[in-house]
Amino acid sequence: MGDLGSPGTFNAGTTAKGLRPGLYAITDSQLLPAGKLMAAVEAALRGGAVLVQYRDKKAPQPERLRQARDLAALCNSAGVPLIINDDAELARRCGAAGVHLGQSDSSLTEARQQLGEHAIIGATCHADLALASSADRDGADYLAFGRFFSSNTKPNAPAADTSVLARARHFGKPVTAIGGITTDNGELLIRAGADLLAVVGGLFDGDPAAIETRARQFTRLFAAHHPLFSSSVHQES
Ligand SMILES: Cc1ncc(COP(=O)(O)OP(=O)(O)O)c(N)n1
Ligand SMILES: Cc1ncsc1CCOP(=O)(O)O
């Protein structure tokens, strides 16, 4: 299983570049306006989020830089990597751990040159193993597939079947699932091969007081169903 270790060998919980299986919390400017962003991410971290992404396509650049810097400080003190969506230059300026790039964003190799070998660079692969293969060759640190379920955040994202998750495991890189993920459907994706569940609405939509609880529920799904935490579960299935 490459960077994440072999099934059943999870010990200290840390892996290459600090990537661990678990909840990948992604922010949203509509669900989390400026005044609510930090408290919401703090709650997600208390609930066990292992990776955070700052995703904001609307705020002006100075505001994005301010928020990204605040999140970088918060995530740094929690020992959790912060990823910036779309924008490698913002990642560099705010001191984030890395960037997430889609097929319409700048290239992985360009981002690698900007951010250096230690940066975490994630790539959107939709449901397409050829895209994953190319992202793998270009040095992506994790491969993201989806959307698996209907999504209010990105309703028109291309749909993916869960079978792609198992097939993507041969790249030996953390496999990320995204799109309409909730505490109810997350188990299915972990059992299908996901190492990270990337979640916006299923974590941050609804009562802000419940974010920590929802994050903890996602975290428990990994403890119960991910092979690095519980090899017996996968041997049975
Ligand atoms: C973890 C993760 N996976 C996929 C995406 C989507 O990236 P992209 O296709 O570039 O779409 P936008 O998020 O930029 O609208 C993501 N952000 N994170
Ligand atoms: C950014 C993105 N890419 C594919 S689906 C999606 C949205 C994820 O948000 P949600 O968890 O609310 O469906």
Ligand SMILES: [Mg+2]
């Ligand atoms: Mg993008």
